[in-house]
Amino acid sequence: MAERLEIPEAVWQRVSPKYIVAEYIGAVIGAAVFLVAAWVFTFTGWPVATWALIAVAVLSAITLVLIPRQVKAIGYQLREDDLLFRRGILFQRFVAVPYGRMQLVDINRGPLLRALGLSELKFVTAAASTGITIPGLPEVNADDLRDRLVALAETRRAGL
Structure with missing residues (x-):
């Protein structure tokens, strides 16, 4: 495992x-x-x-x-069927979000993050426990990643 x-x-x-x-x-x-x-x-x-x-x-x-x-412990990986997210040092969390289960991909930019040129990318699924937020993405990367994930989610809708 x-x-x-x-x-x-x-x-x-x-x-x-x-x-x-x-x-x-x-x-x-x-x-x-x-x-x-x-x-x-x-x-x-x-x-x-x-x-x-x-x-x-x-x-x-x-x-x-x-x-x-x-x-430094925060990271994500775009795999063939899902997005794998990790964070944590002592208590590590790994979440795999299948592309077909993504319902919403949201970008948040507060005043501090905007001043630094950063964004937070939030993924929402039907299961509340798999909703994740990737903080600290450069604005351009966040926009590109959102567009890519939305396109992947549209092509892999599961059971809809």
């Missing part, structure tokens, strides 16, 4: 390295909010506020260290 997922690294398509910047910005903003909240609680006399501040700082530092590795 595990042999099917052991695919050579050269065939995995990676997300843009600029996505690391987007993840850093999001993590820093989130950490700042929690650090300020924990810092404010230290003035209320709450006994564990200082420990909460330290815990938030340590978790934020660990998150910032892991971001580049997490982004």
